[in-house]
Amino acid sequence: MKAVRGKYYFGGVHPHGRKELSSASPLEVMPAPQTVAISLSQSLGRPAVPAVEKGAEVKIGELIARADGPISSDVFSSVCGTVEDIREETGAGGAAEKFIVIKNNGKDDRAFLPPLSSPSAEEIKTRIREAGIVGLGGAGFPTAVKVSPRTPVDTLILNGAECEPYLTCDHRLMLEKTDEIVRGARYLAAALGVKEIIIGIEANKPDAIEKFEPYEDIKVVILKKQYPMGGEKQLTYVTTGRRIGLPPALPADVGVVVQNVATAYAVCEAVELGKPLYERVVTVSGKAVKEPKNVWVKLGTQIKDVIEYCGGELSAPKKVVQGGPMTGVALANYDVYTHKTTSGILLMTADEAAAEEPTPCLNCGKCADVCPMHLMPMNTAFYSAAGDFEAAEKYGNTLACIECGACEYICPAKRPLIQAIRKTKAEIRKLRQGGQKK
Amino acid sequence: MIDNTVVISTPPHVKSKRTTRGIMLDVTIALLPCAVAGIVFFGWQALILELVSVAACVATEFVYYFIANGGFAKKCKNAGATCKKWARQFDLTSVVTGLILALILPADVKWYEILIGDIFAIALVKMFFGGTGKNLVNPAAAARIFTAISFSVSVFVLAKVEPSLDSELLTGASNLEGLLKDKHSALTALDLFLGTGVAGCIGETCKLAIIIGFVYLCVRDVIKWWQPVLFLGVFGLTACLCSLDITLFLPHVLSGGVMFAAVFMFTDYVTSPKGVIGQLVYYIAGAALLAVLRHLTKVEVASFVILLMNLIVPLIDKYCIRKPFGYVRQKKTKEGK
Numbered sequence: 001m002k003a004v005r006g007k008y009y010f011g012g013v014h015p016h017g018r019k020e021l022s023s024a025s026p027l028e029v030m031p032a033p034q035t036v037a038i039s040l041s042q043s044l045g046r047p048a049v050p051a052v053e054k055g056a057e058v059k060i061g062e063l064i065a066r067a068d069g070p071i072s073s074d075v076f077s078s079v080c081g082t083v084e085d086i087r088e089e090t091g092a093g094g095a096a097e098k099f100i101v102i103k104n105n106g107k108d109d110r111a112f113l114p115p116l117s118s119p120s121a122e123e124i125k126t127r128i129r130e131a132g133i134v135g136l137g138g139a140g141f142p143t144a145v146k147v148s149p150r151t152p153v154d155t156l157i158l159n160g161a162e163c164e165p166y167l168t169c170d171h172r173l174m175l176e177k178t179d180e181i182v183r184g185a186r187y188l189a190a191a192l193g194v195k196e197i198i199i200g201i202e203a204n205k206p207d208a209i210e211k212f213e214p215y216e217d218i219k220v221v222i223l224k225k226q227y228p229m230g231g232e233k234q235l236t237y238v239t240t241g242r243r244i245g246l247p248p249a250l251p252a253d254v255g256v257v258v259q260n261v262a263t264a265y266a267v268c269e270a271v272e273l274g275k276p277l278y279e280r281v282v283t284v285s286g287k288a289v290k291e292p293k294n295v296w297v298k299l300g301t302q303i304k305d306v307i308e309y310c311g312g313e314l315s316a317p318k319k320v321v322q323g324g325p326m327t328g329v330a331l332a333n334y335d336v337y338t339h340k341t342t343s344g345i346l347l348m349t350a351d352e353a354a355a356e357e358p359t360p361c362l363n364c365g366k367c368a369d370v371c372p373m374h375l376m377p378m379n380t381a382f383y384s385a386a387g388d389f390e391a392a393e394k395y396g397n398t399l400a401c402i403e404c405g406a407c408e409y410i411c412p413a414k415r416p417l418i419q420a421i422r423k424t425k426a427e428i429r430k431l432r433q434g435g436q437k438k
Numbered sequence: 439m440i441d442n443t444v445v446i447s448t449p450p451h452v453k454s455k456r457t458t459r460g461i462m463l464d465v466t467i468a469l470l471p472c473a474v475a476g477i478v479f480f481g482w483q484a485l486i487l488e489l490v491s492v493a494a495c496v497a498t499e500f501v502y503y504f505i506a507n508g509g510f511a512k513k514c515k516n517a518g519a520t521c522k523k524w525a526r527q528f529d530l531t532s533v534v535t536g537l538i539l540a541l542i543l544p545a546d547v548k549w550y551e552i553l554i555g556d557i558f559a560i561a562l563v564k565m566f567f568g569g570t571g572k573n574l575v576n577p578a579a580a581a582r583i584f585t586a587i588s589f590s591v592s593v594f595v596l597a598k599v600e601p602s603l604d605s606e607l608l609t610g611a612s613n614l615e616g617l618l619k620d621k622h623s624a625l626t627a628l629d630l631f632l633g634t635g636v637a638g639c640i641g642e643t644c645k646l647a648i649i650i651g652f653v654y655l656c657v658r659d660v661i662k663w664w665q666p667v668l669f670l671g672v673f674g675l676t677a678c679l680c681s682l683d684i685t686l687f688l689p690h691v692l693s694g695g696v697m698f699a700a701v702f703m704f705t706d707y708v709t710s711p712k713g714v715i716g717q718l719v720y721y722i723a724g725a726a727l728l729a730v731l732r733h734l735t736k737v738e739v740a741s742f743v744i745l746l747m748n749l750i751v752p753l754i755d756k757y758c759i760r761k762p763f764g765y766v767r768q769k770k771t772k773e774g775k
Contacts, residue, residue, distance in 0.1 A: 009763075013454070015452055015454070016452070165452060233763065233764060237763075243763065243764045244764050245764045245765075245766055246762055246764055246765060246766075249764070316443070317444065318443070318444065318445055319444060319445050319447075319451055320444060321449075321451050325449070325450060325451040325452045326449055326450040326451070326452070327449050327450070328449055328451065329449070330445065330446045330447055330448075330449075330451060331446075332444065332446055346451075348451065348452075352452065353445065353451055353452065354447075354450070354451060354452055354453035355445045355447075356453070356457070359457070359458050359527065359529060359570070360458075360568075360569065360570045360571035360572065361571050362458055362461075362570065362571050362707045362708060363571060363707050363708050363709075363710075363712060364461070364707040365707070365711075365712040365713060365717075368712055368713045368714075368760065369714075372763065373762050373763045373764075374760050374761065374762050374763045375760070375762055376712060376713055376759065376760060378712055379712070379755075379759075394759075395756075395759055397759070397760075397762045400762040400763075400764075400765075403449075405449050405450030408449075408450050408453065409450045409452065409453050409454055410454050410456070411453070411454075412454075412456045412457050412458050412460070412461055413457075413458050413571075414453060414457070416447070416448065418448045418449060418450070419447075419448045422448065
C-alpha cells in the first residue's frame with residue numbers, strides 16, 4: 001500500500017545516525033567458528049535448562065536446552081559438533097550465565113523441524129515456540145507469548161524503525177529479504193487472527209519504504225527520524241494513535257502486537273524451512289573497526305571472532321558496545337559471546353563515544369523536554385542521590401521509564417541519569433516486595 | 439585490542455556535544471549586543487563597569503573554590519593542582535553573572551560598588567549554596583538589590599542623558615504614563631525601542647540589542663522562544679489592565695528592565711521550574727506580579743519579583759509533576775476495593 005506519514009509524538013532526540021558506515025554493505029554469512037559458547041539466558045525470563053550431556057554429538061539446529069516455564073525460550077545448536085563443556089561464566093550483562101560450549105566439526109548436518117505448508121493458526125504458534133523465537137529487536141521477549149495475547153487484538157505492527165544510531169541490520173534485512181519478512185508477517189497475523197498489518201519505517205530508509213509499498217496487504221507508515229521511534233509505546237502511538245497504558249499494561253490491551261522485522265523473518269524461516277533460531281544479523285560498526293559490515297552470525301560466536309572477520313581494529317576503541325549505542329551494554333573485553341538479541345557490535349573511537357565527567361545539574365529541564373514517556377528524570381536523579389527512592393518514584397514516575405537514554409543523551413551536564421533510574425527501579429521493587437511480604 | 443583505557447558505563451554510549459560551558463558561552467554571546475549598546479550610550483564608564491564586574495565574579499569564584507578545595511592547606515602544596523581542577527570545572531557561569539549584574543545597574547555606579555555586589559553575588563548567593571546549579575535565587579538579581587540598598591544614591595539617580603531632555607521624567611518605568619501622555623515629551627516608542635536618549639541601566643535601554651540576544655538564544659536552543667514572549671505578553675496585558683489603557687502596551691513592555699529580565703533573568707535554568715507546566719505557572723505568575731507591583735510602586739521592581747518567584751520555584755516544582763505518556767486517571771470505583 002502507498003506509504004503514509006506517521007504521527008508526531010512529543011519528545012525524543014536526534015542523535016547522529018552514523019548509519020552510512022554500514023548501511024551499504026550487503027548481508028554476508030560469517031563462517032561458523034571453531035567453537036561456540038551458547039548462553040542459556042537468551043530471552044527475558046528464566047534461563048533454559050540443558051537438554052544435552054557433555055560429550056554429546058549435536059547437529060545444526062538441534063535442541064540443546066529446553067525452555068523453563070512459559071517466559072523462556074528453547075536454545076539450539078548453531079554448529080555441528082560435540083558438546084565440550086557446560087559451564088557458568090559472567091555474561092556481558094554482568095550476571096552469571098550458563099553456557100554450553102560446542103566444538104565445531106565443520107560438517108553441515110542439520111536437524112531442522114519439518115517444514116509446514118499452509119499451516120493453521122495453532123500450528124504457527126506451536127512452531128514459533130518450537131523454534132525458540134524471541135523478539136530480535138533487543139529486549140528478547142519470547143515471541144510465543146506475544147502471539148497468544150490475553151485480550152483480542154486487531155493490528156500487527158512490524159517494527160522497522162531501527163531508530164538506534166549505527167545499527168543497519170534490520171535495514172539490510174528489509175532490503176534483501178522483503179518478501180520473507182512479508183510472508184513471516186502474514187504467518188504472525190494468521191496466528192493472531194488479525195487483518196491489518198502495519199510496518200513502520202523511519203524516513204531515513206526511503207529504499208526500504210519503497211520495497212514494502214507494492215504489497216497490498218501491508219500498510220507502510222513513514223516515521224519521523226527521531227529517537228526513540230522504535231519503542232513499543234511510541235511506535236504504536238505514531239502508527240495507530242493508540243496509547244498504551246503504564247506498566248503492567250501491554251500493547252495487546254489496546255489491540256496491537258508489535259514485532260520486529262527480524263522476528264518476522266525468523267518466523268518465516270521457521271515455518272517454511274523448519275529452521276530454528278540459531279543465527280541472526282549483527283551490525284559490526286564504529287570508526288574503530290576496519291570494515292563495518294552486516295553479517296549473519298551463529299549464536300554463541302565469540303565477539304573477538306566477529307571483529308576479526310570484519311578486518312579487526314582500525315585503532316584502539318574507547319568504548320566497545322554490544323547492541324545499539326543508546327541502550328547497549330559496554331564491554332570490558334572481547335571474550336563475550338553473541339546472543340539472540342545481539343543486534344550490533346560497535347567499536348567506538350574517543351571521538352564518537354561519550355566519556356565526559358559529569359558536571360553539576362543545571363536544572364535546565366532538557367531531560368524532561370526530550371523524554372518520550374513525559375517523565376522528569378532530573379527529579380529521579382536528585383532524589384535517588386539523596387537515597388529517597390519513594391520520592392524519586394513520586395516526582396519522577398521512574399517505574400514508567402523505558403530506559404531509552406534520550407535524557408542522558410541530551411544532558412549538557414552529562415549526568416548519569418540512566419544509572420540513577422536503574423538504581424531507583426531496583427530499590428523501589430525491593431521496597432515494594434518487602435511491603436507485600438509483611 | 440582492548441586495554442584498560444576502555445570506558446565501561448551504563449548506556450547511552452553517545453551523547454550530544456552540548457555542555458554547560460557551551461551553553462554559558464552562548465548566553466555570554468547573547469549578552470554582548472546589550473553590552474556594546476551600553477558602551478555606545480553610556481561611554482567608557484559602562485565598559486569599565488562591565489570589565490570590573492566580570493573579572494570580580496570570576497576572581498571571587500576562583501578564590502572561594504581555592505579556599506574550599508584546600509588550596510591553602512599543607513602550606514599551599516596543592517595550590518597548583520587546585521588551580522588546574524578549577525580550570526577544568528570552570529563553566530563560565532560566573533562570567534554570565536558578572537555581565538548581567540553590570541548590565542542591570544546604571545552607569546553611574548562606582549567601580550568598587552559593583553565589585554562589592556559581585557562578591558556578594560558569587561560568594562554569598564551562589565557558592566555558599568553549593569555553586570553552579572545549587573543557588574536558590576538568581577545571583578545577579580540578588581546582587582542588584584544588594585547594591586541598590588547599599589548604594590542607593592548611585593543606583594536610583596539614573597545616568598544623565600542629553601541635557602535637552604528633562605531627566606526626571608526618564609527613569610525606567612516610574613513616570614512612564616506621564617511621560618507618554620505629555621505631548622511635549624520628545625520620547626516615542628521608537629526611542630524606547632532603540633534606547634536613544636533614554637536613561638536607565640547599562641544593558642536594559644536598547645531593546646533592539648536585547649531582541650538580537652533573544653533570537654540568538656532561541657536559535658541556539660538555549661531558551662524556548664515562548665518563555666519571554668509569554669512573559670512579556672502577560673506583563674503587557676496586566677499593565678494595561680492596571681492603567682486601563684490598551685495603547686500603553688508597547689511602552690510598558692519597552693520601558694525599564696522588563697524585557698532584559700524576561701530574556702536573560704527569568705529564563706535562568708537554575709532558578710526556574712523544571713518542566714513545561716511549572717514554567718507556564720512561573721512565567722504567567724511572575725509577569726502578572728511584576729506588572730501589578732510596578733503599577734503600585736512606580737519604580738522598577740523586576741529584581742525583587744525575580745527573587746520572589748525564585749523562592750517559590752521549589753513549591754511550583756513540587757506540585758507541577760507531568761503525567762507520564764499513557765497515564766490513565768484511576769476510576770474512583772476501583773479505589774474502593
